[in-house]
Amino acid sequence: MTEKKLYTCDICKTDYADKEKAKQCEKNHKLLEKATIVGDYKSMGSIPIGEPIKIRVKFPNTDKWIEYKR
Numbered sequence: 001m002t003e004k005k006l007y008t009c010d011i012c013k014t015d016y017a018d019k020e021k022a023k024q025c026e027k028n029h030k031l032l033e034k035a036t037i038v039g040d041y042k043s044m045g046s047i048p049i050g051e052p053i054k055i056r057v058k059f060p061n062t063d064k065w066i067e068y069k070r
């Protein structure tokens with residue numbers, strides 16, 4: 001019987017047989033904690049719950065804004 005060891009990326013939960021690949025996967029993820037996040041909002045009349053309708057995110061060392069919609 002062969003026992004196999006896996007390494008799991010803590011961010012995306014992907015399993016890797018190679019520890020270095022799991023480390024690289026974790027390092028590759030751009031974390032929201034380090035990003036600038038700007039929300040687009042509507043009036044109280046159209047969105048009474050007050051949540052943004054769109055969110056724009058910019059990660060460090062980049063000029064690109066990425067837009068997320070629900």
Ligand SMILES: [Zn+2]
Pocket residue numbers: 009010011012013014025026029
């Ligand atoms: Zn990952």
